[in-house]
Amino acid sequence: MTRLGPGLILALVAGFAFLYLPILALIAYSFNASRLVTVWGGFSTQWYGTLLANEPLLSAAWLSLRLAFVSATLATALGTLAALALARQGRFRGRLLFTGMALAPLVMPEVITGLSLLLLFVAADVERGFWTVTIAHATFGLGFACIVVQARLVGFDRSLEEAARDLGATPLVTFWTVTFPLIAPAVAAAWLLAFTLSLDDLVIASFTTGPGATTLPMRLYSAVRLGVSPEINAACTILIGFVAIVVIAASLLLKRRQALGA
């Protein structure tokens, strides 16, 4: 069925309008010269200027980026291992518990994840800050990374690995020369997912952070609670732009790799 009736076209237009109009409106008003959101005072980039002078917001953004980078890398490494264990180890002792633990963060409310990790950090008497949030985000991102990589491993032709073994490769060499290059797109996608999840998270970070480590979503959240301001619109626009560029660049890169036959 490749014919779109008027009803289906309406469904498409309405659906995408619902998804995109709010974001487009937000972006548009970041270029409003007037501070009053209800009045269009002409085009201006002044709010981007004030944003660049907003020292706390900029340092929060830098912290969030570093945090997302480290936690996504940890989450992807651990999630890939977990995916390999689930897809390749067959039945091992405690598999059910393992599966539950790896995938629970997918359905676990963030308030619970955040609260439980904070209680652990308090009990262990760890100073809270960058590293506690990083650990929390890595744990949270692990399940997502695991799902993404596992999906790729499920469709993986096992005879490729057998062929490598048959040609004299040890299990470890087989992994690095055959398995990893072939699941690399999924690993990259997993990293990207873990990265944006970390960059986006407010709840878990609020629980597990300490003084001096305020993330960008936490800053935005406290600003948003005070009401709408064009400066926040500008900050959001930059964030949207950043994520859009990363995602589009990544998908283009993956597409090129696929075109090359990987």
Place this chain on the structure above:
Amino acid sequence: MRKASPGSVRRAFQPWNDPAAQPLVEFRAVTKRFGGVTAVADVSLSLYPREFFALLGPSGCGKTTLMRMLAGFETPDAGAILLDGVDITAVPPHLRPVNMMFQSYALFPHLSVADNIGYGLKREGLPRTEIDRRVGEMLALVKLDGLGKRRPDQLSGGQRQRVALARALAKRPKLLLLDEPMAALDRKLREATQFELMDIQSELGTTFMVVTHDQDEAMTMADRMAVMDHGRLVQIAPPDVIYEAPVSRHVAEFVGDINILEGRVEAVDGDLVSVATPLAGIVELDEEAPALSSGEPVLVGLRPEKIALSHDEPAQGVNKVRGEIWDIGYLGDMTMVQVMVGGDDGQLLKVSLTNRSRRIERPFAWEDSVWLSWDVEAGLVLKP
């Protein structure tokens, strides 16, 4: 006098009949179970150097498991596997001097053709120049010169198969395993490739073991073949022996087409066996040293191409029966005729006619009343 079957003339290579010959591979009472299912049951088998061996059987008969045990991907539950007299049962796949061509070819999609072929050589730690030289040799062997830089998905199915073959041969294994090597090729290409594979095998002198469910493939290429069923080797023999002297009704029916008549031994006179069949009267057969006694129930097997069809009654006294044509299937090179023998509730016998000329004077037609006849050399006796 020992009578030779039509296929045996070209074969002087028969190490399995030489008691002094050293086998390259030995399965000793190997058994493999998966859960409650026995995939391979107590199999003993020897392969000889330079032999082209085919393992034939329906899917699920255990032939792939047998091959995978030889490659090292499965471990036997009982028994031992020897290569060149050395027990390799517990040797992991990457340390065995055995290479395999996979049914799916399993070409690494992220590597070029040359890197695919050189993969095993690189694992051996050969210097780059040596690898390049050997890869070049292999590309020439499989007639793919100049395609080394391509990716597997830029090749045709036939080219991919050659790359898989070259990759498996690059390490100069003592034994090459081929898992359904022709399954993904179309018919025309398959025929040409079969002969090419035989040429490469005789050129290199490598021992080949091919697993297939396609009997034409097995019979064309193999020096010797084994028919496998339900995890057991039912018969191991050269293709012509399997076809002309199957050990059981199952083998006879699995390899080629055959008509089976029930009957009882009437008399045994030297090599001449007379069988009384309710359907076709007395059937006389020439069997070498038959171990049969009078009154014993037996089956008579008649291959369709060994039966003659005529409008008029043949002159011979025995080995003939009247019937009515129920079906005619024209296949171009030959015609397959189904004849009902013994009335409407009798038995359908298949007769194949070679179409030697483009026009026939008195063609056979549906509902024609016809005579079937055959030589004493045509039929074979099977135990029920």
Place this chain on the structure above:
Amino acid sequence: MSVASRRTAGLVVAVPSLWLGLFFLAPFVMVLRIALSDAATALPPYAPHFEGFATLRDFLAGLDLENFGLIWEDPLYWQSYLFSLRIAALTTLVALAIGYPLAYAMASAPVRWRVILLVLVILPFWTSFLIRVYAWIGILRPEGLLDMALSALGLSDQPLRLLNTEAAVLIGMVYSYLPFMVLPLYATLEKLDRSLLEAAADLGATPLRAFLTVTLPLSLPGILAGSALVFIPAIGEFVIPDLLGGPDTTMIGKVLWTEFFSNRDWPLASAVAVVLLVVLVLPLALLQRARLARAGEGGGAP
């Protein structure tokens, strides 16, 4: 398998196991333990400290169900649980109503469009959650974009006062979770064999009947998966009700947050978390059962 590869295989399981045991399972046990503790004002604000097995008996004696009693008696808590379930269910239904036609249209689109449409659905998911909610504040607030648009069109001059209502929470939730509904629906609808519909038409079914008897039953796995992906995280949602809701739209995630950050009652917050988990287990178990039943129907197909 050789000794070396066994060891590698062991590590593959052991490393993530260790991490998850330390940072998922242990904290979890912690929540349970503290949920059973007395509130105290000291920092950390909960009374019994676990200090080795010598004090285990004292510790066990100190446990009580006081916090759970409080949750049971105070209507604030169970009302917010119920409200969370209600909002989650409504969100799921509305997302299904919007998402199904959208996914159906996407799956029916020409193949070369499909990838673009798919990316367009996923893209908002990559933008920050907070931003998406913030965008709706600007739209829904009094004299916000919606009011402006309505008065510009001459439809209404009165402010709608949607912000801080249940409707606003619902809109924000549907907006945020819609991609989770559309993606699994699209995946099942796209895989649907078009010749089945042609067969139905060939056998005399009208397009509507073909949809009801063929498409809809076959897309049930997608409906189930999408509903679960929306319903389950919606229950514990905090940010949306906090920013778009008002005093009478208190969801349980917000209650937990308040108990923890404002009232500093850690044991009570933990007890709320435990009950929230129990509330979550029920729909998950139902989903699993539905899945197993379907798998059984399929005659052991993978």
